[in-house]
Amino acid sequence: MSNLRQLFLQHVAQTSETPLMLEITSAEGMYLYDPEGKAYLDLIAGIGVSSLGHRHPAVVQAAKDQLDKYLHTIVYGEFVLAPQIQLAQLMAEHLPEPLDSVYFVNSGTEATEGAMKLAKRYTGRPKIVAARYAYHGSSQGAASLMWPTDFTQAYHPLLPGIEHIEFNEEEDLDKIDRHTAAVIVETVQAEWGIRRPTDTYLLRLKERCEDVGALLILDEIQAGYGRTGTLWAFQQYGIVPDILLLAKGMGGGMPIGAFVASRELMQVLSHNPILGHITTFGGHPVSCAAALATLQTLLSTDLIDQVKAKEQLFRELLDHPKIVDKRSAGLWMAVELPDFDFVQGVIRHCLANGLVTDWFLFNSHSLRIAPPLIINENQVKEACRIIIDGIERQK
Structure with a gap:
């Protein structure tokens, strides 16, 4: 564990016993970067905050x-x-x-x-x-x-x-x-x-x-x-x-x-x-x-006008028999999965493969998708590929 992570646990007040512990050194556009330079595609926009991505010019x-x-x-x-x-x-x-x-x-x-x-x-x-x-x-x-x-x-x-x-x-x-x-x-x-x-x-x-x-x-x-x-x-x-x-x-x-x-x-x-x-x-x-x-x-810009088409692409690509339901309102989606442990397994798989996602406070068996509005078609496809792979790997 890096010294910075140890100090994080020691001195920064915690909101849970299991923080994600992802150390971020920089961010740009759709991506967050860790100390090793690994890129993480941000699929939740800091919980709905970074609607224009990170550090928009x-x-x-x-x-x-x-x-x-x-x-x-x-x-x-x-x-x-x-x-x-x-x-x-x-x-x-x-x-x-x-x-x-x-x-x-x-x-x-x-x-x-x-x-x-x-x-x-x-x-x-x-x-x-x-x-x-x-x-x-x-x-x-x-x-x-x-x-x-x-x-x-x-x-x-x-x-x-x-x-x-x-x-x-x-x-x-x-x-x-x-x-x-x-x-x-x-x-x-x-x-x-x-x-x-x-x-x-x-x-x-x-x-x-x-x-x-x-x-x-x-x-x-x-x-x-x-x-x-x-x-x-x-x-x-x-x-x-x-x-x-x-x-x-x-x-x-x-x-x-x-x-x-x-x-x-x-x-x-x-x-x-x-x-x-x-x-x-x-x-x-x-x-x-x-x-x-x-x-x-x-x-x-036409970012808001693009939302519905990007929503539809997510809905089309996130297709798997283990998906119980999909609910969306624009670039904001809940992908319902069998249970909480299943969701957590998918979240861990996504993080390991450079994709940041999350769950919901009152719906712990659904995966949260709320990316920056600047996400492009290729990034939508890559995100969905990683999620589907994560679903496939859960027992």
């Missing part, structure tokens, strides 16, 4: 340019900073009305926390409804939304006033009532293994929220920024949320998140009391510059 240049101007100046929301303003303006231009006010944070978890506070403040109501098998973050507020409680029970009690519904079950919508401040769902359920809404579910959900005066929060922390084949996943379902959550692919590899609402909603955080929501590093100028370059690149 436009993102790197934007970050470098901003480094030459200024870094942190003061807590978010006090100074007029061009990277924040330019990014917020471009986002608003490509979001439907009334989503025109952006609050920048550092991560998806923080976006969830801000949205929960905004919903309670605006409505004056105590209850929040969330979907089972959804993941919105790991801080205490966001973790309170999680069901089942396998990952949270050790930290109870968490927030009160949380009620759960079954995603895609319209009969459950009666649980949303006039005590409900907001309903928060993922536009596409991620950690349950890529579960898309039915044709009518989000429409009925939005209608129920409007009927009782609750806000609809859509979590596109993983689904946004072209992952599903449109810039925002909700564009495919004929609705507009009251609050939109974004992060992961937003920054092109830099840490940033946001919750977006109308100015009418957002302004309630500015009074009674003032400083209703604050963050020191949210909207960091370098992260905003990188995020601006990321969005500009997605808007000026």
Whole structure:
């Protein structure tokens, strides 16, 4: 074991007893590289983050340019900073009305926390409804939304006033009532293994929220920024949320998140009391510059237009009798296999053969595929060849 790996285990706090322990010395485009120069094709984009691949030239240049101007100046929301303003303006231009006010944070978890506070403040109501098998973050507020409680029970009690519904079950919508401040769902359920809404579910959900005066929060922390084949996943379902959550692919590899609402909603955080929501590093100028370059690149290229064809190629090539099911939403796929041990065997085979993949928090028997949007046809074929070989080798 290298000295660096030993120090990693000794001094870097661990999140599991079995970390992958892949040592990375550089990254470029679709590939990560270890100390021996071995290339690893990244099939999960750092869990949905590196949507333009690693070190995209436009993102790197934007970050470098901003480094030459200024870094942190003061807590978010006090100074007029061009990277924040330019990014917020471009986002608003490509979001439907009334989503025109952006609050920048550092991560998806923080976006969830801000949205929960905004919903309670605006409505004056105590209850929040969330979907089972959804993941919105790991801080205490966001973790309170999680069901089942396998990952949270050790930290109870968490927030009160949380009620759960079954995603895609319209009969459950009666649980949303006039005590409900907001309903928060993922536009596409991620950690349950890529579960898309039915044709009518989000429409009925939005209608129920409007009927009782609750806000609809859509979590596109993983689904946004072209992952599903449109810039925002909700564009495919004929609705507009009251609050939109974004992060992961937003920054092109830099840490940033946001919750977006109308100015009418957002302004309630500015009074009674003032400083209703604050963050020191949210909207960091370098992260905003990188995020601006990321969005500009997605808007000026045909990468999003290519998503559906690449999705179809994955679906065609990942064909094997041991594959139980394939669920996808653009360049985002769950390949269901017989059981957890089978999935882990395939993941180990892939890693040994230069391919990085993973599983899902609430669906441990499915293989996660969510590559950078820049993946090309030959790389799709190579990834699928390695996966099929890994499946073939499992007993």
